Structure formats: C-alpha cells, structure tokens
Amino acid sequence: MTASEKQGNPEIKPFWSPLAAGIALGLALLLTFVLSGHGLGASGAANDMVAGVGLKLAPEATRANGYLGPMVADGSPMGSWMTWEILGVAIGALVAAFMAGRFRVQLDGARSVGTPARLISTLAGGFMAGLGARIAGGCTSGLGLSGAAALGISAFVFLALFFATGMIVSRMVKGV
Amino acid sequence: MFPLNDNGMLSGLLCGILFGYVLENAGFGSPVKLSAQFKLSDWAVFKVMFTAIVVAAVGLWLLRLVGLMKPDSIAVPQAALMASAVGGALVGAGFAVGGYCPGTSVVGLFSGRLDALVFIVGVVLGTAGFAVFYGAALKSLKAAWLIAEGDTFTDVYGTPEPVVLAVLGLALIAIFYFGSWFERRGTGTVTAEQAVEGAR
Numbered sequence: 001m002t003a004s005e006k007q008g009n010p011e012i013k014p015f016w017s018p019l020a021a022g023i024a025l026g027l028a029l030l031l032t033f034v035l036s037g038h039g040l041g042a043s044g045a046a047n048d049m050v051a052g053v054g055l056k057l058a059p060e061a062t063r064a065n066g067y068l069g070p071m072v073a074d075g076s077p078m079g080s081w082m083t084w085e086i087l088g089v090a091i092g093a094l095v096a097a098f099m100a101g102r103f104r105v106q107l108d109g110a111r112s113v114g115t116p117a118r119l120i121s122t123l124a125g126g127f128m129a130g131l132g133a134r135i136a137g138g139c140t141s142g143l144g145l146s147g148a149a150a151l152g153i154s155a156f157v158f159l160a161l162f163f164a165t166g167m168i169v170s171r172m173v174k175g176v
Numbered sequence: 177m178f179p180l181n182d183n184g185m186l187s188g189l190l191c192g193i194l195f196g197y198v199l200e201n202a203g204f205g206s207p208v209k210l211s212a213q214f215k216l217s218d219w220a221v222f223k224v225m226f227t228a229i230v231v232a233a234v235g236l237w238l239l240r241l242v243g244l245m246k247p248d249s250i251a252v253p254q255a256a257l258m259a260s261a262v263g264g265a266l267v268g269a270g271f272a273v274g275g276y277c278p279g280t281s282v283v284g285l286f287s288g289r290l291d292a293l294v295f296i297v298g299v300v301l302g303t304a305g306f307a308v309f310y311g312a313a314l315k316s317l318k319a320a321w322l323i324a325e326g327d328t329f330t331d332v333y334g335t336p337e338p339v340v341l342a343v344l345g346l347a348l349i350a351i352f353y354f355g356s357w358f359e360r361r362g363t364g365t366v367t368a369e370q371a372v373e374g375a376r
Contacts, residue, residue: 012368012369012372013368014367014368015201015202015203015209015220015367015368015371016198016201016202018202018219018220018223018224018227019223019227019352021198021201021202021220021224021227022202022223022224022225022226022227022228022231023227023228023231024198024201025195025198025199025202025224025225025227025228025231026227026228026229026230026231026232026235027231027232027235028191028194028195028198029228029231029232030231030232030235030236031191031194032191032195033179033232033236033250034178034179034180034239034245035179035180035182035187035190035191036179036180036181036182036183036187036188036191037179037180037181037183037249037250037251038250038251039232039250039251040191040192040195040279041279042277042278042279042282043278043279043299043303046278046296046299046300046303047303049300049303050300050303050304050307054304054307065307065308065310066310066311067306067307067310068307080183081183081184081187081188082188083188084184084185084187084188084189084192085188085189085191085192085195086192086282087188087189087192088188088189088190088191088192088193088194088195088196089192089193089195089196089199089279089282089283089286090192090196090282090285090286091189091192091193091196091286092192092193092194092195092196092197092198092199092200093196093197093199093200093205093282093283093286093287094196094286094287095193095197096196096197096198096200096201096287097200097205097286097287097288100200100201100368101372102200102205102287102368102371102372103287103288104287104288104372104374105288105290106288106289106290106374107289107290107291108206108207108208108275108284108289108291108292108374108375109207109275109291109374109375110291110374111374111375111376112374112375112376113375118291119291119294121273121274121275122207122274122275122276122291122292122294122295122298123274123294123295123297123298123301124270124273124274124298125269125270125271125272125273125274125275125276125295125298126270126274126276126281126294126295126296126297126298126299126300126301126302127270127298127299127301127302127305128266128267128269128270128273128274128298128302129266129267129270129271129274129276129277129278129295129298129299129302130270130278130298130299130300130301130302130303130305130306131266131302131303131305131306132262132263132264132265132266132267132268132269132270132302133263133267133278133299133302133303134263134302134303134306134307135259135262135263135266135306135314135317135318136259136260136262136263136264136266136267137253137254137256137259137260137263137318138253138263139267139277139278139279140225140267140271140277140278140279140280141195141277141278141279143253143260143263143264144225144264145225145228145229146251147252147253148229148233149228149229149232149233149236150233150236150250150251150252150253150328151233151252151328151329151330151337151340152252152253152255152327152328153255153257153323153327153328153329153332154253154254154255154256154257154259154260154327155253155260157257157260157261157264158260158261158263158264158267159264160264161260161261161262161264161265161268162264162265162267162268162271163214163222163268164265164268165264165265165266165268165269165272166213166214166268166269166271166272167214167216167272169214169268169269169272169273170211170214170215170272173272173273175207175211175272175273175274175275176207176208176211176275176375
C-alpha cells in the first residue's frame, strides 16, 4: 500500500508513455478527420461562446461587429460541432482523471508562486492564448496539431514560433 | 467514401471524449507537466504531439492511397504565415505564463484544477478582445505573408507527399532522441504523483 492509499485516497495511476499517448491521439485525430472532414480544436468553442453571449447581451453590437457579425448571420453559433467537442473533452478528461485517481480539486501553482500571483498568471496566460488563437485562426490543437496532420505550412510556422516564444518567456516569468 | 462530413452533436461528442481522455492520460491536465516542456525537463508535449501528427498524417495519406478518402477533402489551414507566426508566439507566451493552452485548460479544469477555470476566463476575454479590436490593423495582419499558390508543401513547392511524411518521421525520431537526452540530464519527467500533488 502506498502512503496515498493509507490516507484513504485511491491509487494514483501513472501517465501513459508519450509514445502510447501519441499513437492514441493520432488515431483519435484520424477518426475526427474521417468523420467530420476537419481536425480537433479548442479555441473555436470560445469563439462560439463569445458570439453566443454577445448575441444575448448586446445583439446589435454583435451583429455589427466585423468579426462576429458574419459568424452569427445564420443564427446562434452555440451548439456547433466545436462546442459539442469541447463538452466531450470535459467528459473524457473527467472520466480519465477519476479512473486513474488523478482528480484533485486544487489551485495548481498557488503553493509555488502564491495565490494572487497564480490567479494573475493564469488569467494573463489565458488572455494571450485566446487573443493569439484568434489571430492565428486556431490554437495548439486546431492549428498546431490538426493543421500539421493536414500538412499545412502555417501549422509548422505556428509550432516553431509557439515553441521559441514559450522557451524564452518561461525563462523570464515563473507562472506556475 | 470518406470523409463523412458529419458535424452533428454525436460526432462532436465522440471525438471530444476521445481527445479529452487521451490528453488527461498523457498528463496534459497538469500545468507542471505542460510547462516542463519549455524548461526542457519533460518532452511529453512534443513527443505526444509529433507522434500524433505523424500517425494521423500517414493515416490520411494511406486512406487516400487506397481510395477510401477523396483528395483535397479535408480542412487545411490557410497559409497566412504572418498571422500564424504572431498567433503562435502569443499562444506560446500564454502557455509559458499560464501553464495551459485552450484545449488543455479544459482538461485541467475537469481534473479538478481551478486555476484552469481562470485560464478559460482569460481565453474568452482574449477572444472577445480580438473581436472588439477587429479592424483594418488585424485584417492586414491576417493578410500579410499569405501564400496564394496553396496551403501545403505539396501544393506550393511541389514536394511529393511521401517526402513530407518522411521528413516528419525523421523529425519525430529526432524529438524522441534529443528529448530523452535532455530528460536524462535534467530533473526528470513529471510523474502522475507529482502532477496530482501540484506545483511546489
């Protein structure tokens, strides 16, 4: 029995090896292309959410917006494929975390950098990632992963800059 | 003949459940594990991503080769190189500072991490910010360095697809080789226990 089990916690199962996880992710991505004609994504769901909430709170401003207007022209964007997919990601992650004893409610990073600093770093990081994903037209999943599997040139440009900037910034700021 | 072009609820849920299940099992709900890639001490992010890219790209090529998949039938991102570079840099910086990217923040939240919820709020605010400031400047950014001839190496430079796949395969081997070398001389990869324990 491990120390964690003695405290009444379920056994924490190890992560899959990167090779096994990579093959499984590749097959899931291939299935997505076969079913839907496009790859996996994430930031598009935030797009749907902003457009949907915008339509509720400020319908005229949303319809007049140069970016959101064309998106909401054919009715509400909520309930699009990407929104269902992100709901699926939530279910899949929850099941995986519970089955492996890896579900734990916490503010990760609060102990290493302090609660206020962690709240700021995660909010600022999310803002930059959300803004960057809209500029690039996709995030690490939609452009970096799925675009590269479709052999798109822009995906490799995205990944190169993603990696280079991440390395530099992680040396300047301790966010977690 | 594939793709089925099914963009309904069940197709989305099924693909998403598989995506989330695999990402959590890879350890990608943990900002400690994710940001260790940029410290070069844990190469799981690049190993998993590149393995998946090669598996899916080879799979798509094989499906086309045996005639199960129509040519030019899947979505390829537009070759807007300036927008990809600037966006990639911002997502990389956000990943380094916040510890997640948009997809992995959902995995983080549903493995119990409340900081991931705050990251998601940030993503939504960043998306809204883009929409609010969408105008001439952002439009010209999106139109800069746009390759008009096509979106893939095969379309633009005439590189045969098997050659592109072979180069990707070599890059994958290099990532595993050099990544493991960095992991051995660094502080070691982040285990599930350490990830559940949280950043310290």
